[in-house]
Amino acid sequence: MAEQILMKGNEAIAHAAIRCGCDGYFGYPITPQSEVMETLMDEQPWETTGMVVLQAESETSSINMLYGGASCGKKVMTSSSSPGLSLMCEGLSYLAGAELPCLVVNVVRGGPGLGTIQPGQGDYFQACKGGGHGDYKMIVLAPSSAQEMYDFVDLGFELAFKYRNPAMILADGVVGQMMEKVELRPMKPRWTNEEIIKKMPWATTGKTSDRKQNVITSLALDAAVHERLNHTLIEKYKKMEDEDVRFESIQCEDAEHVIVAYGCMSRICESTIEMARKEGIKLGLLRPITLFPFPTKEIDRMVPQLKSMMSVELSTGQMLEDVKLAVNGRLPVNFFGRLGGIVPSPEEVFEAFKKSINK
Amino acid sequence: MDVKDIIKPENRVYSKSPVLTSTIMHYCPGCSHGTVHKLIAEVIEEMGIQEETIGISPVGCAVFAYNYIDIDWQQAAHGRAPALATATKRLHPEKYVFTYQGDGDLASIGTAEIMHACNRGENIVVIFINNAIYGMTGGQMAPTTLIGMKTATSPYGRDPKLHGQPLKITNLIAQLDGTCYVTRQSVQTAAAARKTKRAIKKAFENSALGKGTSFVEVVSTCNSGWKLSPVKANEWMVENMFPEYPIGDLKDR
Numbered sequence: 052m053a054e055q056i057l058m059k060g061n062e063a064i065a066h067a068a069i070r071c072g073c074d075g076y077f078g079y080p081i082t083p084q085s086e087v088m089e090t091l092m093d094e095q096p097w098e099t100t101g102m103v104v105l106q107a108e109s110e111t112s113s114i115n116m117l118y119g120g121a122s123c124g125k126k127v128m129t130s131s132s133s134p135g136l137s138l139m140c141e142g143l144s145y146l147a148g149a150e151l152p153c154l155v156v157n158v159v160r161g162g163p164g165l166g167t168i169q170p171g172q173g174d175y176f177q178a179c180k181g182g183g184h185g186d187y188k189m190i191v192l193a194p195s196s197a198q199e200m201y202d203f204v205d206l207g208f209e210l211a212f213k214y215r216n217p218a219m220i221l222a223d224g225v226v227g228q229m230m231e232k233v234e235l236r237p238m239k240p241r242w243t244n245e246e247i248i249k250k251m252p253w254a255t256t257g258k259t260s261d262r263k264q265n266v267i268t269s270l271a272l273d274a275a276v277h278e279r280l281n282h283t284l285i286e287k288y289k290k291m292e293d294e295d296v297r298f299e300s301i302q303c304e305d306a307e308h309v310i311v312a313y314g315c316m317s318r319i320c321e322s323t324i325e326m327a328r329k330e331g332i333k334l335g336l337l338r339p340i341t342l343f344p345f346p347t348k349e350i351d352r353m354v355p356q357l358k359s360m361m362s363v364e365l366s367t368g369q370m371l372e373d374v375k376l377a378v379n380g381r382l383p384v385n386f387f388g389r390l391g392g393i394v395p396s397p398e399e400v401f402e403a404f405k406k407s408i409n410k
Numbered sequence: 411m412d413v414k415d416i417i418k419p420e421n422r423v424y425s426k427s428p429v430l431t432s433t434i435m436h437y438c439p440g441c442s443h444g445t446v447h448k449l450i451a452e453v454i455e456e457m458g459i460q461e462e463t464i465g466i467s468p469v470g471c472a473v474f475a476y477n478y479i480d481i482d483w484q485q486a487a488h489g490r491a492p493a494l495a496t497a498t499k500r501l502h503p504e505k506y507v508f509t510y511q512g513d514g515d516l517a518s519i520g521t522a523e524i525m526h527a528c529n530r531g532e533n534i535v536v537i538f539i540n541n542a543i544y545g546m547t548g549g550q551m552a553p554t555t556l557i558g559m560k561t562a563t564s565p566y567g568r569d570p571k572l573h574g575q576p577l578k579i580t581n582l583i584a585q586l587d588g589t590c591y592v593t594r595q596s597v598q599t600a601a602a603a604r605k606t607k608r609a610i611k612k613a614f615e616n617s618a619l620g621k622g623t624s625f626v627e628v629v630s631t632c633n634s635g636w637k638l639s640p641v642k643a644n645e646w647m648v649e650n651m652f653p654e655y656p657i658g659d660l661k662d663r
Binding site for chain 2: 074075077103105107108109111112113115116117118119120122123125127141142145149244255256257258259260264265266267268269270
């Protein structure tokens with residue numbers, strides 16, 4: 052029996068980082084995710100695995116520390132919450148442009164502005180549609196449990212290195228703060244410098260006489276070169292859509308209506324599905340695990356059997372747009388959301404759903 | 411004796427460092443960047459640390475420093491080079507890591523990053539080119555622009571009431587306990603360049619000794635931005651820049 056420990060989602064992120072061979076964490080305190088760095092500082096992984104943990108002077112600095120660490124081919128990560136992520140958007144654009152792998156955790160709170168420290172899902176656009184300048188995408192993973200907070204650290208690194216691209220865990224204040232049983236996975240050693248040189252021949256590991264210099268940059272002033280770089284990135288994003296879409300379908304096989312929800316809202320909507328089924332309504336739940344790449348094809352596949360879809364979010368309707376794009380006008384796509392950190396009950400969602408199909 | 415007999419490798423008293431690439435520099439004739447690049451390359455060569463050195467280039471004229479010094483480079487977002495250097499050095503403590511930054515990059519947009527990297531005493535080298543102007547974007551006012559100096563964004567001269575005072579950031583850096591060596595040099599003469607080279611070498615040696623951050627300001631010319639000939643720019647720098655930014659060590663411990 053693997054070891055199971057009761058912990059917060061945020062603490063799970065920290066333990067996973069140490070245990071999956073992360074080389075460096077750079078962060079700045081912000082509610083509701085400060086437990087990530089607190090746990091790391093408490094665990095002192097530099098004494099055991101050699102992992103570097105550093106409190107930076109700002110989120111701007113921590114994301115650029117990731118740029119430096121990732122340039123060296125190291126597994127580096129940061130975590131923050133919404134206003135901090137806004138500060139990181141410049142850096143994320145540079146990381147994507149320079150094709151650097153790294154992991155960024157956003158434990159989302161309510162916005163805009165300083166907003167609230169209560170949970171939110173209003174950073175969907177920022178995470179999935181850019182946030183920073185230019186044409187780029189990040190792999191966005193949406194955990195709905197403390198266990199997934201743990202598991203998506205390793206998965207995030209795996210995907211980030213597979214594509215040489217930033218990966219993000221888009222969590223929310225609920226998933227970050229709630230305590231659940233978490234199974235600790237076996238320890239993975241950090242890559243040695245020799246392994247890094249072999250795996251990441253592009254990394255700035257020091258120019259040896261047997262190779263040309265490695266330069267990590269996102270700058271390409273030659274128009275043709277720059278256009279080519281953008282096409283390379285687009286190809287990469289297409290590959291993500293072909294190979295790495297992840298989702299969970301709950302009672303969708305015979306469903307006539309499907310709710311689409313991620314993170315904490317998918318947990319609540321699971322109960323809503325049960326309520327509907329008890330009343331004889333064939334309601335299913337599609338939980339996107341990757342928000343980018345989005346399960347567009349799965350929605351496309353489902354459309355012929357459905358009468359309606361509904362996006363349920365702690366926002367004013369952001370994922371809703373991706374659901375609508377996938378449905379492409381073939382079905383009514385409804386929306387229900389609460390804001391300000393108010394997390395709706397399963398009953399409230401059910402009432403909203405019934406209203407949406409009877410209007 | 412024919413010229414061809416004289417030009418032989420064994421007769422050479424000087425040659426380009428192999429750490430400098432043969433790429434033709436994009437810098438304007440008279441610009442200090444080329445000289446400082448050469449000095450850094452020579453120090454890396456003399457110390458035998460080409461394989462161990464990672465450079466962080468800024469945004470500004472020196473963004474393309476990687477085209478000229480043949481080592482591994484990371485090109486940073488504007489002002490953020492010290493953050494990159496921090497992570498790189500901490501993840502590769504055995505390497506020599508340096509940032510190369512101009513006055514806009516280091517003393518304006520990157521003030522937070524440079525102050526905190528220096529305050530943490532990161533074992534990195536900072537080369538700070540202060541020519542009191544934004545060269546790459548076409549000669550706008552920099553934080554280090556002198557009072558009365560005309561630039562594209564201070565066309566009537568820098569007025570302290572409108573623009574504030576020149577920022578002597580090196581003096582601030584010298585106050586930080588994390589720094590071990592803070593010096594201000596220049597490269598307008600061969601003698602000055604030799605002193606700067608010694609300073610750069612000392613900075614790299616400090617890095618290996620783990621003494622903290624070494625910070626080398628090079629008071630420089632931007633003759634294009636200043637709209638002066640190279641010779642006049644050097645004279646103007648000595649007359650006007652040196653009184654505001656005096657040459658010499660601010661800290662050495």
